[in-house]
Amino acid sequence: MDIVRIATAGSVDDGKSTLIGRLLYETNSITADKLEAIERASKRRGVDYTDLSLLTDGLIAEREQGITIDVAHIYFSTPTRKYIIADTPGHFEYTRNMITGASNAQVAIILIDARNGIVEQTHRHFYITQLLRIPYVVVCVNKMDLVNYAEEPFNQIRQQFEELFEKANYKEQSLQFIPASSLYGDNISTRSSQLDWYDGPSLLEFMEGIDWHASQNQLPARFPVQYVIRPKSDQWHDFRGFAGKLSSGTLSKGDTVVALPSLQESVIEDIYKFEESLNQAESGDSVVITLKDEIDISRGDMIVKKSEQPAALKEISAQVCWLDHTPLKAGKTYLLQHGSNRVKAKITNLYASINVLDYKTIDDVEEIGLNEIGYISLKTAKPVNADTYAANKRNGSFILIDEGSNSTVGVGFIG
Numbered sequence: 001m002d003i004v005r006i007a008t009a010g011s012v013d014d015g016k017s018t019l020i021g022r023l024l025y026e027t028n029s030i031t032a033d034k035l036e037a038i039e040r041a042s043k044r045r046g047v048d049y050t051d052l053s054l055l056t057d058g059l060i061a062e063r064e065q066g067i068t069i070d071v072a073h074i075y076f077s078t079p080t081r082k083y084i085i086a087d088t089p090g091h092f093e094y095t096r097n098m099i100t101g102a103s104n105a106q107v108a109i110i111l112i113d114a115r116n117g118i119v120e121q122t123h124r125h126f127y128i129t130q131l132l133r134i135p136y137v138v139v140c141v142n143k144m145d146l147v148n149y150a151e152e153p154f155n156q157i158r159q160q161f162e163e164l165f166e167k168a169n170y171k172e173q174s175l176q177f178i179p180a181s182s183l184y185g186d187n188i189s190t191r192s193s194q195l196d197w198y199d200g201p202s203l204l205e206f207m208e209g210i211d212w213h214a215s216q217n218q219l220p221a222r223f224p225v226q227y228v229i230r231p232k233s234d235q236w237h238d239f240r241g242f243a244g245k246l247s248s249g250t251l252s253k254g255d256t257v258v259a260l261p262s263l264q265e266s267v268i269e270d271i272y273k274f275e276e277s278l279n280q281a282e283s284g285d286s287v288v289i290t291l292k293d294e295i296d297i298s299r300g301d302m303i304v305k306k307s308e309q310p311a312a313l314k315e316i317s318a319q320v321c322w323l324d325h326t327p328l329k330a331g332k333t334y335l336l337q338h339g340s341n342r343v344k345a346k347i348t349n350l351y352a353s354i355n356v357l358d359y360k361t362i363d364d365v366e367e368i369g370l371n372e373i374g375y376i377s378l379k380t381a382k383p384v385n386a387d388t389y390a391a392n393k394r395n396g397s398f399i400l401i402d403e404g405s406n407s408t409v410g411v412g413f414i415g
Helices: 014-024 032-044 060-065 092-102 121-130 151-166 203-211 214-218
Strands: 004-010 070-079 082-086 108-114 136-142 176-181 223-229 241-245 257-261 264-273 276-279 286-291 302-305 310-321 333-338 341-355 362-363 373-386 397-400 408-414
Touching: 004 014, 004 092, 014 070, 014 082, 014 108, 014 203, 032 310, 082 092, 082 203, 092 121, 092 310, 092 408, 108 121, 108 214, 121 151, 136 151, 136 203, 151 176, 176 203, 310 341, 333 408
Parallel strands: 004 082, 004 108, 108 136, 136 176
Antiparallel strands: 070 082, 223 241, 223 302, 241 286, 257 264, 257 302, 264 276, 264 286, 310 373, 310 408, 333 341, 333 397, 341 362, 341 373, 397 408
16 A cells, blocks of 8 residues: 655644644544543643644653654554654754654645744745655645634735745745644545635645655666575575665666676566565565676665666765754764765865755855754765765765764755
8 A cells, every 4th residue: 555654844833733633533543542531631631622632742741831842653544545644843943853754755744823824933844845855745724713714814825835935946846735724624634614715625635646656766776785685595595685675766677787886787587575576666665686697785785777877976065954962063074874885974064054044055154053954065985876865865865973972963965
């Protein structure tokens, strides 16, 4: 069954947790005992309705403060699809949480309070969807019940957001504007009679209709090798397969491929998914590939089609979001993890940081601090077989790891 990954974003009290709880409730993804527990908790809090936000704000601090602090992954399904929602925090100090939570999303839901319109956080959240090149963005104008379901506040917000989009770089992004009330379920899973002036889909109807697979399969094939399989049994004595996840493109039996970085060539003999033999693997498939020739391939190498080879980069220019309390400075050395490949890397230059409120750059910065985004260059000890993030996001990103603490300190997007 198809899986769609969603990231939510919004300012404090815009209703993200309530919206997600409503989706769970209206898709029958809540067990009866859990729903009863939420109803009891709502009564203890003195509200006269079932507070569905309690389904997602799992930390004690979140429930006490009524805000989302950590990234929570929530699962629900319909008869046609499975969904994974990354419920990410909206505050500036949790920018790193949003970027990591939204990094694999195909859809971003940006919530805006119908009473308040676009605020500072909206600019930041939209910039992150642009940075991550999330193809579908739903601008959900929430709490329409508090403006008497009037059309004018919705139209004003839509106009403001379209002006914001004009400043953006990633014009291929698809925008969908939906007026909603997550508290009462208006336009969440079905269209609401309270909003009869709106002729578009409900939130769930929109997500059911998107098609994101086609674009991934059209990209160049990239197969990072995770593990070399050599069974120790008489039956499979001569078997040698390469296990991994096809991050983009397609691979088929008979394709002429190249192993990177060795540049040795061979032909795909078979593709296995568990014990089933496939004629073709598509983007996102976890498979085992066998080749007709015995060539040297190990973890960290990459199998690509001969006609679709990426660049071997030792000098990289990138945007980076910094995740660590210790600022990023030129001259420092880190481990760069690209797919299953890990190499040493030295920061050679910091070019600028970005003001995510107006999308302007601040030149000649000496450091990039926690939750800040900037432009850098670095050198690697060995070549990295990568694409630019704009061309292939599945093979154009990396993380930086501190060698001393082994902590992930930065997320990079190759330019």
